[in-house]
Amino acid sequence: xRNVLVIIKKQLKDTLKxxxxxxxxxxxxxxxxxxxxxxxxxxxxxLFFTKLFSVMYMGMAPLTSAAAIxxxxxxxxxxxxxxxxxxxxxEYLLGVGTYVxxxxxxxxxxxxxxxxxxxxxxxxxxxxxxxxxxxxxxACIGIxxxxxxxxxxxxxxxxxxxSFSPMLAMFNDKIEKVARxxxxxxxxxxxxxxxxxxxxxxxxxxxxxxxVLAIALFFVAFKRKGLE
Amino acid sequence: MISAKGICKSxxxxxxxxxxxxxxxxxxxFGLLGPSGAGxxxxxxxITGQLGFDSGEVRVFAKPVNELTGDDKKKIxxxxxxxxxxxxxxxxxxxxIFADIYGVPYSEIGKALKETGLADxxxxxxxxxxxxxxxxxxxxxxxxxxxxxxxxxxxxxxxxPMTMKYxxxxxxxxxxxxxTVFLTTHNMEEAAVLCDEVALLNEGKIVDRGAPSEICxxxxxxxxxxxxxxxxxxxxxxxxAESAEKISSLIEQGKVETIHSSEPxxxxxxxxxxxxKLEAEEEIRYA
Numbered sequence: 018x019r020n021v022l023v024i025i026k027k028q029l030k031d032t033l034k035x036x037x038x039x040x041x042x043x044x045x046x047x048x049x050x051x052x053x054x055x056x057x058x059x060x061x062x063x064l065f066f067t068k069l070f071s072v073m074y075m076g077m078a079p080l081t082s083a084a085a086i087x088x089x090x091x092x093x094x095x096x097x098x099x100x101x102x103x104x105x106x107x108e109y110l111l112g113v114g115t116y117v118x119x120x121x122x123x124x125x126x127x128x129x130x131x132x133x134x135x136x137x138x139x140x141x142x143x144x145x146x147x148x149x150x151x152x153x154x155x156a157c158i159g160i161x162x163x164x165x166x167x168x169x170x171x172x173x174x175x176x177x178x179x180s181f182s183p184m185l186a187m188f189n190d191k192i193e194k195v196a197r198x199x200x201x202x203x204x205x206x207x208x209x210x211x212x213x214x215x216x217x218x219x220x221x222x223x224x225x226x227x228x229v230l231a232i233a234l235f236f237v238a239f240k241r242k243g244l245e
Numbered sequence: 246m247i248s249a250k251g252i253c254k255s256x257x258x259x260x261x262x263x264x265x266x267x268x269x270x271x272x273x274x275f276g277l278l279g280p281s282g283a284g285x286x287x288x289x290x291x292i293t294g295q296l297g298f299d300s301g302e303v304r305v306f307a308k309p310v311n312e313l314t315g316d317d318k319k320k321i322x323x324x325x326x327x328x329x330x331x332x333x334x335x336x337x338x339x340x341x342i343f344a345d346i347y348g349v350p351y352s353e354i355g356k357a358l359k360e361t362g363l364a365d366x367x368x369x370x371x372x373x374x375x376x377x378x379x380x381x382x383x384x385x386x387x388x389x390x391x392x393x394x395x396x397x398x399x400x401x402x403x404x405x406p407m408t409m410k411y412x413x414x415x416x417x418x419x420x421x422x423x424x425t426v427f428l429t430t431h432n433m434e435e436a437a438v439l440c441d442e443v444a445l446l447n448e449g450k451i452v453d454r455g456a457p458s459e460i461c462x463x464x465x466x467x468x469x470x471x472x473x474x475x476x477x478x479x480x481x482x483x484x485x486a487e488s489a490e491k492i493s494s495l496i497e498q499g500k501v502e503t504i505h506s507s508e509p510x511x512x513x514x515x516x517x518x519x520x521x522k523l524e525a526e527e528e529i530r531y532a
Contacts, residue, residue, distance in 0.1 A: 097328060
């Protein structure tokens with residue numbers, strides 16, 4: 018476990034100096050605070066921006082940052098140095114995953130400040146589940162990519178599909194029919210209901226399938242490519 | 246300390262290493278010499294357990310390499326040519342990561358930075374270091390853990406002569422403190438200065454081995470003494486009693502500008518054995 022903590026500590030230090038990753042964690046929480054306080058239109062649903070940006074944050078920040086961190090370490094051969102120092106691949110991946118999850122949850126905590134106190138545990142639970150799936154997908158991309166450029170060309174389309182499809186689904190029924198198979202859309206539906214009682218079995222099933230697929234893909238990627 | 250018997254390794258159809266035998270004694274510097282693509286890095290990766298091999302046996306600390314424990318691995322320091330550093334972190338923070346992993350007290354960081362001449366750059370981000378300073382930071386990283394075995398893959402490749410000399414001193418100091426050093430290089434001068442024993446690797450095979458001076462003597466076929474006279478004339482005399490009188494006479498007459506024996510260098514031995522130059526590829530790369 019010590020090595021996992023070392024990786025988390027290293028990432029915390031590194032992120033403060035890595036603006037491209039840091040902005041991923043800050044942008045949506047900041048935008049949420051600004052938009053919720055600055056814009057109020059008639060007939061606008063309650064907490065519109067919080068829910069909209071939360072889903073985008075969930076599909077974007079953990080996925081891109083996990084992929085960027087892993088691919089950068091591969092490109093610069095620092096990952097190999099860690100492996101040579103007897104850091105196990107699972108320790109490294111768990112360290113990076115935990116670090117990304119913690120920072121994303123901190124961002125979600127900021128976004129939750131506008132919510133009624135009673136809704137916050139449910140909201141954070143939904144966000145936590147979404148972050149885990151996105152991190153697994155980001156790690157897959159990081160493992161598959163030998164450098165940051167390859168990672169970027171892979172994660173941009175994946176991130177766009179998962180983070181923007183719930184927003185587009187609000188305006189187009191056809192897109193909604195397709196988007197409902199994605200975990201981000203299901204988590205958005207849950208967020209609209211904002212109660213444990215309102216969770217439908219269909220949502221649980223779709224979320225489970227997404228989670229299993231993401232984790233299975235992660236193991237396939239790791240088995241085929243390892244961390245070399 | 247390190248032994249290998251009959252190591253063979255192929256990538257696809259190409260045989261990269263063929264029947265490599267090694268026996269490296271503790272507290273010695275062993276140099277593996279060969280041109281780029283000879284299989285040096287592959288052999289280091291096999292011996293350090295980073296890469297599997299097709300047949301043969303590798304033992305480190307008298308154990309098969311695949312049975313080395315985490316504690317055994319902590320006694321091994323590896324500096325590979327392509328290993329990176331964390332660019333955005335300072336030198337100290339780079340070393341702190343590995344101090345945490347190896348359980349080394351932070352007080353060792355300052356010592357390692359001082360030893361490698363980076364004490365003044367401790368707070369500088371690694372991205373602002375020169376190539377030579379980055380190489381020294383990598384050395385500080387492996388020195389900090391006080392390894393029993395040090396693997397150095399082309400440690401001075403592409404560095405200026407001053408930095409190269411500085412790194413040589415660090416390696417020799419480490420050897421003097423009892424560390425076994427395994428280094429690869431294509432620089433025969435470096436091998437002659439540093440190594441107690443060298444092996445010449447060409448196309449995956451060791452073509453000769455021994456102490457650098459011993460190898461050079463072994464291939465001293467000409468056994469001549471070359472004299473450059475002040476008049477500009479060059480003369481070669483055979484080793485032997487009959488030449489002694491003539492040399493003595495030339496010196497007494499003050500005619501001698503320079504005088505050398507004809508012992509070959511590791512470079513010329515390598516060319517004789519393989520028909521290839523050790524640094525040929527490197528010269529092309531920097532041309």
